[in-house]
Amino acid sequence: MPTFPKADVTQFFRTFSIQNFIVDPHEEQLICSTNLSGHFNLWALDLNQRFPYPLTSINQSNHGLAYDKNGHFLLSAFDHDGDENAQIYALPPEGGTLLPIQVNEGERHMLGELSEDGRMLYYTSTKENSTYLNIYRYDIENEKEEVLIEGKEAATSFAALGPDERSFLLRKHFANTHSCMYVHKNGRTTAITPDPTIPHTVESAAYTTNKDVYLATTYEADFSYLAHFHVDQQTFTKILDIPGESIINVHFDQSSNGLYLVTSKGVTDQLYYYHLVEEKLTSIDLPVEVVDKLMVTNGGIPYILGRGSTLPMNIFRRKVKTWETITDLRVPGIAREAMSEPETIRYPSYDETEIEALYFKPKPEVDNSHLILWPHGGPQAAERKMFRAMFQMLVYEGYRILAPNFRGSSNYGLSFMKEVEGDWGYGPRLDNVAALDYMIENNFVDRDKIFLIGGSYGGYMALLLHGRHGDYFKAVVDIFGVSNLFSFVESVPDFWKPIMKQWVGDPLTDQERFKRDSPITYLEQMSKPMFIIQGANDPRVVKAESDQVVDKLRANNVAVKYLVLDDEGHGFSKKDNEIEVNRQILQFFNNHQ
Numbered sequence: 001m002p003t004f005p006k007a008d009v010t011q012f013f014r015t016f017s018i019q020n021f022i023v024d025p026h027e028e029q030l031i032c033s034t035n036l037s038g039h040f041n042l043w044a045l046d047l048n049q050r051f052p053y054p055l056t057s058i059n060q061s062n063h064g065l066a067y068d069k070n071g072h073f074l075l076s077a078f079d080h081d082g083d084e085n086a087q088i089y090a091l092p093p094e095g096g097t098l099l100p101i102q103v104n105e106g107e108r109h110m111l112g113e114l115s116e117d118g119r120m121l122y123y124t125s126t127k128e129n130s131t132y133l134n135i136y137r138y139d140i141e142n143e144k145e146e147v148l149i150e151g152k153e154a155a156t157s158f159a160a161l162g163p164d165e166r167s168f169l170l171r172k173h174f175a176n177t178h179s180c181m182y183v184h185k186n187g188r189t190t191a192i193t194p195d196p197t198i199p200h201t202v203e204s205a206a207y208t209t210n211k212d213v214y215l216a217t218t219y220e221a222d223f224s225y226l227a228h229f230h231v232d233q234q235t236f237t238k239i240l241d242i243p244g245e246s247i248i249n250v251h252f253d254q255s256s257n258g259l260y261l262v263t264s265k266g267v268t269d270q271l272y273y274y275h276l277v278e279e280k281l282t283s284i285d286l287p288v289e290v291v292d293k294l295m296v297t298n299g300g301i302p303y304i305l306g307r308g309s310t311l312p313m314n315i316f317r318r319k320v321k322t323w324e325t326i327t328d329l330r331v332p333g334i335a336r337e338a339m340s341e342p343e344t345i346r347y348p349s350y351d352e353t354e355i356e357a358l359y360f361k362p363k364p365e366v367d368n369s370h371l372i373l374w375p376h377g378g379p380q381a382a383e384r385k386m387f388r389a390m391f392q393m394l395v396y397e398g399y400r401i402l403a404p405n406f407r408g409s410s411n412y413g414l415s416f417m418k419e420v421e422g423d424w425g426y427g428p429r430l431d432n433v434a435a436l437d438y439m440i441e442n443n444f445v446d447r448d449k450i451f452l453i454g455g456s457y458g459g460y461m462a463l464l465l466h467g468r469h470g471d472y473f474k475a476v477v478d479i480f481g482v483s484n485l486f487s488f489v490e491s492v493p494d495f496w497k498p499i500m501k502q503w504v505g506d507p508l509t510d511q512e513r514f515k516r517d518s519p520i521t522y523l524e525q526m527s528k529p530m531f532i533i534q535g536a537n538d539p540r541v542v543k544a545e546s547d548q549v550v551d552k553l554r555a556n557n558v559a560v561k562y563l564v565l566d567d568e569g570h571g572f573s574k575k576d577n578e579i580e581v582n583r584q585i586l587q588f589f590n591n592h593q
């Protein structure tokens with residue numbers, strides 16, 4: 001038996017990712033967007049054969065998939081090099097040339113649903129209403145369309161089509177913590193929760209008949225529960241809650257007259273089945289820790305796309321009380337046991353608020369005793385038990401990683417999530433500082449062995465912590481981080497603008513706070529080596545946010561390494577880019593140990 005060398009760190013990125021999937025109405029073919037070729041394309045699996053075959057060669061990220069209900073053709077939305085301006089194309093299930101259905105340069109389209117006969121496409125677009133969006137019905141045969149809803153007051157998007165196609169659900173997004181659902185029928189639009197002016201969210205909703213809609217909502221509650229709305233009587237009834245968990249997805253299974261419910265609790269997800277007649281809730285074990293997508297076929301078979309801390313994204317289907325692996329993406333050369341399962345740590349913050357964090361530890365024989373702090377992005381998102389090649393690679397190389405779910409994170413209740421609104425830079429920052437103090441005081445790390453890295457809001461937090469608490473860190477990596485709240489609120493996509501006042505604040509009335517909470521204010525105090533990474537096409541945190549920091553730090557003679565990826569946006573969608581970025585991150589930390 002030969003002795004094999006230790007796996008190269010690039011192996012962690014030689015696994016593949018799945019952005020989305022769908023199963024055809026006859027349950028013969030599964031289509032997914034995956035980067036098996038190094039770029040994202042649609043690939044198919046015949047469910048009785050399993051070897052994947054490519055359908056497209058567009059090399060772009062997917063932003064939505066829909067099968068015609070007879071399985072004759074497929075719709076897919078793709079953006080261009082990370083610009084998030086998704087365009088809608090049709091293609092045959094066997095793949096081939098893409099037929100443009102809604103392609104408008106510089107505009108974003110959100111794929112909705114097809115009518116039963118496959119002729120009408122319901123979708124949302126920025127093309128005639130860049131701030132509030134419009135909902136359209138497009139006749140694919142006649143190439144004619146009508147505006148069904150003209151968005152007003154909040155970004156408005158199509159959500160679901162009623163079974164008889166005489167009503168549909170739509171969403172109005174007033175804020176990340178105030179996002180309501182409405183039913184549109186006979187020319188009238190009615191909220192499906194009792195009072196849409198009271199801030200709450202509707203996480204998910206599904207028709208079970210023409211008259212019955214089941215929804216997951218935080219209406220007058222902190223954690224999302226299951227409720228029922230009667231379309232004709234317009235009555236709202238709470239059905240059930242699961243203490244400490246938020247129901248985030250509701251899927252109807254017509255074949256058994258039940259609902260599959262995905263719930264989230266902190267760093268993991270759970271799955272349940274609720275029988276509508278028996279009113280019985282059953283817990284279902286999961287093969288993953290986080291569910292990225294659930295779909296239930298016409299025949300009542302649930303499929304999930306999900307991942308775990310040491311398990312890359314994979315698709316599973318439920319068969320006779322077990323989960324069958326449909327895809328088997330792994331990290332080549334590195335067994336799951338060789339990777340790091342994080343511990344969940346809870347620590348008190350500066351005001352005694354309890355914060356949960358994930359802590360990844362390297363094997364003792366490789367441990368270099370350095371800790372990397374990772375404030376997550378969003379900020380109304382959370383770090384969860386989901387495979388991140390970068391984390392596993394850094395831990396394999398000997399680094400410890402701490403990822404706190406500071407106030408404002410999702411999955412800890414609506415009121416906790418609200419705590420970052422209008423306070424981007426105080427409470428959440430001190431939660432990160434408290435995380436470091438806790439780790440130092442409890443001997444998880446020595447004070448002089450700490451690095452910092454974050455992306456997007458996490459990049460903002462990395463910059464802010466560098467500017468205000470730079471003594472903690474040896475070196476800092478910022479991945480497309482917000483650097484200046486004044487320029488950020490002006491440069492986001494138009495349809496984000498209605499939420500900016502509640503989310504971040506008002507640059508005029510909150511001028512002092514914007515100044516206090518903008519990392520750019522603290523450039524003079526940023527003296528540690530920095531590595532800044534930015535996608536040139538990022539529509540969320542535009543390149544000017546990183547340029548501002550790089551230009552000024554260079555003028556101050558601070559060592560800044562700047563990597564701009566010309567064909568990327570808010571993330572690294574191309575394998576070669578992902579590998580190069582992560583190779584340079586590792587090298588940067590190694591160089592500054």
Ligand SMILES: CC(=O)N[C@@H](C)C(=O)N[C@@H](C)C(=O)O
Binds near residue numbers: 176377456
């Ligand atoms: C409007 C909103 O919450 N957008 C987030 C999903 C987002 O993209 N936030 C950025 C700033 C990030 O941190 O990723």
